[in-house]
Amino acid sequence: MRPRISHIILVAAALVAILILAAHATAPILYTAENISTAAHADPATIKKRSPGDAASLVPLMDELLGQTGTLTLTIKLKDYESAERDLAHYAELSRRFDRLVITLDASETDIGEFQQMNRQNLDSLATLLDDSRRLDDLKRLEIEVRGDDGQHTAVVYEGEALRQKMHQGFSTYAERVPAMSRIAENYEINTTAYQESTEHFAEATESADAWRKETGGKTPPSPLGITLTPTEGYYGDPIQISGRYTGTPPEAPVEIYVDSRLATTTALDDAGQYACTYWIGEILAGPHLVYVTAGPAYSDVRTFEALAGNTTLTLTLEEVSQATVACTGILMTSNRSVASAPIVLRLDDTTLIEAETDGNGTYRKEIALPAGDHTIKAEFHGAGFPLNPSESETGIFRVPDELPSPLPIITGAAALLGTVWYLRRRHQRKAPEVEEEKMETIEPPEEEKMDVPAIDISDLDPRDAATVLFRALRARLGIPETKTPRDCAQIAPAHARFFKRYERIRYAGETPTEEDLRWMEAAARGDDDAA
Amino acid sequence: MTMQREVWAILVLLLIAGAAVFAHATTTIEDYSRHNIGWNGTSSLGLEETRGGTPPAGSTLLILAPEGSFTEDDINRLRTHLEGGGAVIIADKEGRVNPLLSALGSSIRVQPGNLSSLERGHADPRLFRVQTTGNSSLFAGIETLLVNRPAAVQGGEPLLETSLLAWDDTTGDGRPGGTETFKRRAICAREGDITVLGDPSLFINAMLPENPEFIENLRKQSVLIDAAHSGTGTRNPIINTLTWIQATPLARAAIAALVILPVAYLFGRKRE
Incomplete structure (x- = not known):
């Protein structure tokens, strides 16, 4: 191979290697395992660790919640309202x-999620029972x-009659x-x-209203409202639509409409x-709800309506606010209506919540600061407190670019390149004088006559050794450096040249x-012109 | 001189490339292979192997990630081994061992699936800890074990169980929901001297540091791997050839001769 070609190949190979390394210099992942899982198993060392999220406490908590219903209904039944308040708060x-x-x-769509929904309704029922009692x-x-x-x-x-009816409906x-x-708990x-037992206590608390009704005559005249x-x-x-009529002389007091014992709205008799x-059905749980109205001293009967659970859709759009901040926006809809004041959870990288x-238009917006890397974000609505089924958005991916690369690898690479150039140039310069010298020597042959010819004695030597002595002699006579080959x-x-x-x-x-x-070589070494 | 330097450089490069090619050709990434030094191999397991024949009386035989079918002879051999006071541990998550278990009269069955758990310390829901529930020397001194995409085991006396928050992820979405229900499931069960473990991945290199006591217990019991039926071999023909050469004295001698003779010839020629 000719030196020039080999140099070109070496330089090209070096450049390719430098380019490949430069691509990885700022993020050295050359030795990162690529195959971190197979169909059979995953490499635990490469799988992202996460906090178990207190999962172990889930079942004990369910146990405690059910136990708490027994305690709370018992204290209500015993009319220990102070303790009942504490129990309810707990x-x-x-x-x-x-x-x-x-x-x-992320267990909302399991029977645990179902348990969670019913527990919320239980909490609501028991809070109402405490108020009613x-x-x-x-x-x-x-x-x-x-x-x-x-x-x-x-x-x-x-x-009292309205309350009794309400307590019965609540118990039901x-x-x-x-x-x-x-059934879920037993699973x-x-x-x-x-x-x-809580059911029995609840029933007894309700029955106390029946007992009082009996005490007060056992009959309640039809309500005028x-x-x-x-x-x-x-x-x-x-x-x-809630409507009705007051039979008799209507009182001047306003008509107050109560939904689940909470004042929903006020109107007046015409x-x-x-x-x-x-x-308007709003932020209330799915299921039956009690309604009654009052007008002055008059209480209407209790009526119920059912809030049906509707399906929802949730969107998510990711917009870059700055290099490391993303704005998550979207809208929560049910049928063709937007859902206002609904809690939205943004699940970041499957772990952080x-x-x-949502605002009055059902839209939400949240800006999140993120570290460098790829991030997955998903919006979720869990239906808490609304007669709505949970929903979630598509998962969005947001990439936060790495910070500016460290100058160290670039400086090192540049230094290596300069060093290589310097070395190659120096090497080239070192060779050049030799060639120059060679040229000079060729153009101007040494002045033979000016040289002193030393005595040459080859009489006792082996013929090959004698030839070597004669070569050295001629070389010395011609002033050629000892490093030169024949x-x-x-x-x-x-x-x-012949010699x-x-x-x-x-x-x-x-x-x-x-x-x-x-003999001929000796003559040449001594400077005999005929011999050359 | 320049040319000589280049020749040396090329020779060194060829040597390095040759070494890389040899290393590449003689390694494998096959799951469970004892020749696989990577995370999913069993090169570091350090258990002795036995191939064919009846294992020593009273020993414990480990069939790890079984492959192929078991012949009548194989089944009779295992039966003899069990009747002779030996024990068998079968680690399988594919359900391939179910016909063998049936033939041995065991009621235990492996149920392949995507067993997952909420109680986990990794992002992968199929990488989670299970609790020891039975009394077995295999799990002596161990409270929990990290399992790696295991299968449930039905029947027998449970030795390892998931928490209540485990589900079979039939949709493969990594989330519980729909018809998937939480339930406690056995990962390992015993019936007589047969122990069935639904997770052969416990033996791969990457899992050894996760459950050191378990591996220590195995080594203490001098468990032998049934190399004939376990998936610890390889399909790599170069490795198999090298292994065959190592195991065959005549082949070893032939290879030695092939190396020595040309060298001797070259030396002899130089002297002449």
Whole structure:
């Protein structure tokens, strides 16, 4: 191979190697395992670790929640309302923990998610039971105080009757959930005794309203305040028309409409003693809801409507705010309606949860600062507190570019390149004078006559050794450096080329010089012109 | 001189390239292979192997990731081994061993699937810890074990069990939901002297540091791998040829002769 070609190949190979290394210099992943899993198994060392998310506490928490229903209903039944308040607060706190855990573990779509929904309804039912029981006790005291005042007594009796109906309806819906919840709990080896007992305590608390009704005569005259719901079921955003008529002289007081014991809206009776208003199904749980109205001392009967669970869709759009910040936006819809004030969870990289909330138009926006690398983001709606089924968006991927590459590899690479150039140039310069020297020597042969010719004695030597002595003598006479080979010498002094070529064969081809050769070479070494 | 330097450089490069090619040709990435030094091989397991014949009386035979079918002779041999006081551990997650278990009269069955768990410390839901529930020398001193995409095992006395929050991920989406239900499942069960482990991945190189006590227990019991039926071999013809040469004295002698004779010839020629 010719030196020039080999140099070109070496330089090209070096450049290719430098280019390949430069591509990886800032992110050295040359030795990262590519195949981190097969169909049979995964390499645990390369799989991202994550916190177990307190998964081990999930089943114990379910156990505690069911147990808490027993404790709470017992304290309500025993009319220990102070303890009941504490128990209810504890139960609500446990429920919140449980809700968070279910979302964190992404178990909303399992029977645990179903358990979570029913637990929320239980919490709601028991909070209402506590309020109703307390109010019932108040009414009992009031009823004694107003005996003799027909007007007030009747009002108390009406309210008592409304309360009794409400407690019955509440018990009915609570008891309906017991089989389903118990079945789920038993799947997880949870003892449901306390929960079963809670149903009995709830029933007893309700029965106390029946007992009081009997005490107050056993009959309640028909309420003068009528109530009608149209329709009796609907989805999120649907209207429920609540209307009725006051029989007799209508009071001047406004008509207050209560949904699940909470004041929903207020209206007034018209001249004909009629009222009508619209209640929009909003942030309430799916299932039956109790409605009654009051107008002064008059209480209507209790009616129910059913909030049906509707399906939802959730979108997610990722917009770059800055190099390391992404804005997550989207909209939550059910049917063709947007869902307002709904909690949205953004699941970042499958592990971190970030909370957001929809505005009045059902849209949400959250800016998240992210470290360098690829990130997956998904928006989730878990339906908490709404008559809506959970939904989630498509998973979006956002890439945060690495920070500016370190200058060190670039500096090192540049230094290596400069070093290579310097070395090659130096090497080239070192060679150049030799060639120059060779040229000079060829053009201007040494002045033979000026050289002193040393005495040459080859009489006792072996013919090949004698030839070597004669070669050295001629070389010295011609002033050629000792480092030069016979071939070099032949080029430098072409006049003596025959001598040097002959010696080359003696020296390297192993030939033995004859007597005649030696005589001729000795003459040449001594400077005999004929010999050259 | 320049040319000589280049020739040397090329020779060195060829030598390095040759070494790389040899290393490449004589390694494998096959799952469970004892020749695989990578994460999914069993090169570091350090258990002795036995091939064919009846294993020593009273020994424990490990059939790891079984391949192929078991002949009548194989089944009779295993039966004899069990009747002679020996024990058998079968590690399988594909269900290939079920016909053998049936033939040996065992009620244990391997149920292949995508067993996953919420109680996990890795992003992969099929990489999780299980609890020891039975009393076995195999799991002596161990409370939990990290398993790697295991299969459930049905029947027998459970020795290893998942938590209640395990599910068979039939949709493969890594999330529980739909018809997938949480349930406690056995990963390892014993019936007489037959132990069935639903996770042969416990023996791969990457898993050895995760469950050191388990491997230590195996080594203490001098467990022998049934090389004839385990998936610890290789399909690489070069490795198989080299292994055959190592195991065959005559072939070893032939190879030695092939190396020595040309060298001797060259030396003799130089002297002349």
